[in-house]
Amino acid sequence: NDDCLLTRGKKYSSARWRLDGRALQKLPVHMGLVVTEEEPSYADMASLVVWCMAVGISYVSVYDHNGIFKRNNSRLMDEILKQQQELLGLDCSKYTVEFANQDKADQVLNCQSALKVLSPEDGKADIVKAAQNFCQLVAQQRRTYTDLDVNVLDNLLSSTNGFPDPDLVLKFGPVDSTLGFLPWHIRLTEIISLPSHLNISYEDFFSALRHYAACEQRWGK
Amino acid sequence: MSWIREGELTIIERFCGNIIKAGPMPKHVAFIMDGNRRYAQKCHVERQQGHSQGFDKLAQTLRWCLNLGIREVTVYAFSIENFKRSKEEVDGLMDLARQKFSRLLEEQENLKKHGVCIRVLGDLPLLPLDIQELIAQAVLATRNYNKCFLNVCFAYTSRHEISNAVREMAWGVEQGLLEPSDVSESLLDKCLYTNNSPDPDLLIRTSGEVRLSDFLLWQTSHSCLVFQSVLWPEYSFWNLCEAILRFQMNYSALQKARDSYMEERRRQQMERDQAYVTKKLQQEGFASHGDSQRRWTLLQKCTAMREERIQGFLQALEHKREDFFERLCTVSA
Numbered sequence: 336n337d338d339c340l341l342t343r344g345k346k347y348s349s350a351r352w353r354l355d356g357r358a359l360q361k362l363p364v365h366m367g368l369v370v371t372e373e374e375p376s377y378a379d380m381a382s383l384v385v386w387c388m389a390v391g392i393s394y395v396s397v398y399d400h401n402g403i404f405k406r407n408n409s410r411l412m413d414e415i416l417k418q419q420q421e422l423l424g425l426d427c428s429k430y431t432v433e434f435a436n437q438d439k440a441d442q443v444l445n446c447q448s449a450l451k452v453l454s455p456e457d458g459k460a461d462i463v464k465a466a467q468n469f470c471q472l473v474a475q476q477r478r479t480y481t482d483l484d485v486n487v488l489d490n491l492l493s494s495t496n497g498f499p500d501p502d503l504v505l506k507f508g509p510v511d512s513t514l515g516f517l518p519w520h521i522r523l524t525e526i527i528s529l530p531s532h533l534n535i536s537y538e539d540f541f542s543a544l545r546h547y548a549a550c551e552q553r554w555g556k
Numbered sequence: 557m558s559w560i561r562e563g564e565l566t567i568i569e570r571f572c573g574n575i576i577k578a579g580p581m582p583k584h585v586a587f588i589m590d591g592n593r594r595y596a597q598k599c600h601v602e603r604q605q606g607h608s609q610g611f612d613k614l615a616q617t618l619r620w621c622l623n624l625g626i627r628e629v630t631v632y633a634f635s636i637e638n639f640k641r642s643k644e645e646v647d648g649l650m651d652l653a654r655q656k657f658s659r660l661l662e663e664q665e666n667l668k669k670h671g672v673c674i675r676v677l678g679d680l681p682l683l684p685l686d687i688q689e690l691i692a693q694a695v696l697a698t699r700n701y702n703k704c705f706l707n708v709c710f711a712y713t714s715r716h717e718i719s720n721a722v723r724e725m726a727w728g729v730e731q732g733l734l735e736p737s738d739v740s741e742s743l744l745d746k747c748l749y750t751n752n753s754p755d756p757d758l759l760i761r762t763s764g765e766v767r768l769s770d771f772l773l774w775q776t777s778h779s780c781l782v783f784q785s786v787l788w789p790e791y792s793f794w795n796l797c798e799a800i801l802r803f804q805m806n807y808s809a810l811q812k813a814r815d816s817y818m819e820e821r822r823r824q825q826m827e828r829d830q831a832y833v834t835k836k837l838q839q840e841g842f843a844s845h846g847d848s849q850r851r852w853t854l855l856q857k858c859t860a861m862r863e864e865r866i867q868g869f870l871q872a873l874e875h876k877r878e879d880f881f882e883r884l885c886t887v888s889a
Contacts, residue, residue: 371809400813455817458777460824463741466722470729470736480726485719510809511802515777515817522715522770526781555637555769 352389352423355541359548363503365394367524369516370532371508375399377407379532381414383505385422386540388448394498395450400514402454411452449498455515457494462519465491495520503547505540507532525550558659559706560670561612561619569793573624576797579804582757584628585621586779588771589614591763591787598787604648609789611656620793622704624800628753630707632771636679636716650684653710657690664697671703677749678712679720680880692884707753714773721747724873733869737832738862741821746870750775758803762788762795778814780806829855 596606728734
């Protein structure tokens, strides 16, 4: 049952979105949307989030190095809900977002995707917090220093609880840096740069996904 | 010198170098030298040849960096993940390392003349013992040179490095040298293998891949990342200039982002310290917002004591690391 919706001058059926996702050889499981521009746009970020979910990406994180999205979380959420309505219309319930760091439990109907809004404090500061917690345990003689290895530290981190490491980061803006986005978690993340998130089109978004689907990963071998 | 190609820039290279040097220059450049095997395939030679050419290209690139006044370079030579490769390839890479480190030790006069400090960063106990010994000799022999610095990441991943740093701090707590509340970003910085270097200003990865592959994840959070499609053995002076130009275009934005990050970090540390002082005063029965003189005095005292603990801990850590290398040298003597 195709509902045709007008989106930025183009007609998209809601069934089309999922088909687009399935047409790709591979889809990221966790997509990071990193904005390096000084003035983030709530409407454009909301579109990106909704496109990610519509296309079938299970985990989405949003980041800007000034923590603007995080501080104005509810504004972003409202914009996302609005865009969901506009872009997905009556099929809204199928694409309902679980707001991983919000208490909008009434929004959670049929969880397809999870969203986190992150800032620099979820990066190095989270690693430091985990280190402090471990050192507390050592001070209390409940652990010894040799207990700590890569896996133990990984499990002590909390900023991305329940999320796998990002497979793909779409980085928007002119700055050639991750600006503190989840340094621990991006060890194998593909980083694709786009010039701006302002007035971003679905075509540009999707072509980045196509680019990702084509890349070969050797895992050190 | 085998590790740093002799020679000066050509006239055209010098001309372009001077133009570039008019702008801000990176002080520390990191390289992910990717593409040796694809190069070997392209030229129909053995993989080992590709790696050997890769080393030659490293020597040439170090020369270009020095000519441009870039005095610190860090390279990703061998990842812990690379142990997963075929035995043949891993043995080949280990042999290459043996060859190159032995050569290095034969050229000690040259290293002294050019003041090259060699550091090898990684989980060295994972390597064959004889290579560990060669590395120890190279590191100890050049440890006091300071004209330029070459950091070779060997048996390295960033996650292992960060975990190791946290483990060292936990060791410090266990030894009674540190309090858990002393653990901070800046202390973690000082426990990494790279603690003697500033963060890289510029990270370059060749061969077209656009990922960090577990290399210097902590240190490059605010570095300029440049991904170039050229295969490493084909890297040219112009590729290097191109990367430096990208660095220059990003310079003010990155400077600004770094400064605001450090400011926020200082602010949060100050907040934590104030909270600690408040708690302390309450415990001692004083009103938390009472005497500002008493607050200030307590704050100074706590900060000074923490500084003292941290200095003691860092000295012990330095000692532990030197010990590790020295013990390897006496084994081979």
